[in-house]
Amino acid sequence: MQASVREAVDSLANSRGRSTRHILVGLGLTAGAVLASAAIARIYAPATDNPEVYSDYEELEEPSSKPPRAVFSLIWPPLFMALTLSGLRIWNAPKSAARTQALTLWGVVQGLNAVWMALGPRRLGGQLTTAVASLGTAGAYVWRARRVDPPAANMVAPYVGWIGFANVLSEELWRRNATAATLH
Template identity: 25%
Template sequence: MQKILRIVLVVATCLVIGYLSGVVTRESITTWYPTLIKPVFNPPNWIFAPVWTVLYIMIGVAGGMIWNRMETDEENVKKAFKFFMYQLGLNALWSYLFFGLHNPLLALIEIILLWLVIFETYTQFKKIDKVAGMLFVPYLAWVSFATVLNASIWWLNK
């Protein structure tokens, strides 16, 4: 039962981070964001909330799975979980930089750092639990796409 509770707690934490990021984003989606020139591959706005919800659930499950390995591999779990927490913080920061400050360049610099920390989290997780690592692959792919999108928006609007 404790293992399930850990997973639920980490998933809930990820969803709260996502919700708070959405609060920062919400106003700009209807005011500032529509004024930007966007590339042809820019997805419709409605796709972002469901994609992020699924991703937050997946990375939350992965984080909970890693936490559940604390008794058997404490040193590696602590290291991996630090990266997990860093990427969550950077994830939330990106929304603030892009949508809150309306600064695509600063957000682009930050999302590159975010991608690197996500990749390191994936690498650390995979060493401990291959399934937990694989749950990070869609997140890494989406942030790769978001990085290209962010760069394109910055370039088109500089």
């Protein structure tokens, strides 16, 4: 029974030949980075339902293609789980320059996630810039991860697609509201 559990973990986490300690450290680092990214985003996200917030700007016009909030709450957890598992698989891969580069790119993706979500729709220019950087970095991560562990790269494909879709939404918001933004 215990051997079959270890085999399942090794298959899922790309951890054959790795110690339990190494796997747990990797899981702590990857899950911690994803959770920290989500926590930072939540802490610094602008309040959206606070009527007391003062602004000289008109209310932003939402795009017609924006999915409901419930869709976001269904999409983000599996995407974050896939990012965590992808990072863990890369962590468990044999040491190499490609692995180091993939892990670095993975970490940058986490940081950009936090910035992108924290900026929120009220700071469209920064959010669009961060989203484009995130898409490019995630694409570079997939490219580099594919050389280290192809399944880890494949796990991130839905995230890259989602970020691409989010870029379209952000760009549409920015374009629709560009005339409303004025300097004071």
